[in-house]
Amino acid sequence: MSADPIPFRGDAFDVDCPTRAVLDQLADKWAVLVLGALAAGPLRFNALKRRLQGVSQKMLGQTLRELERNGLVVRQVFPTAPVTVEYSLTPLGADLTAPVDAFRIWTESHIGQIVAAQRRYDSAVLR
DSSP states (O other): OOOSOOOOOOOTTSTTOTHHHHHHHHTSHHHHHHHHHHTTOOEEHHHHHHHSTTOOHHHHHHHHHHHHHTTSEEEEEEOOSSOEEEEEEOHHHHHHHHHHHHHHHHHHHHHHHHHHHHHHHHHHHTO
16 A cells, blocks of 8 residues: 555535545544644553543544544554554644644633633523
């Protein structure tokens, strides 16, 4: 299998563009958090699960498989007893960490304003 990029120009506004599926996956909170956690370096599955408080084993496995499928994460198996599996970012995944981390930091920085807006909206709608 070739690692060469396919010459393709995405257009996320086009209903048939495959970028929509990638955007859908990357907009998922677990994908954002996995990428952020792996930005610090490779992690084993259980260490990643501990870092991402509240993620189920099923959801973490599913998220890691999708990130691996999209070429953002690599899964490395070490022949130990028991087998050790480690996840790390690919160069493509590492290139994505800055914008994803900026999104996470923006959310953390503005959560007070967002919660206040939600409360205002909810109180107006529930009247």
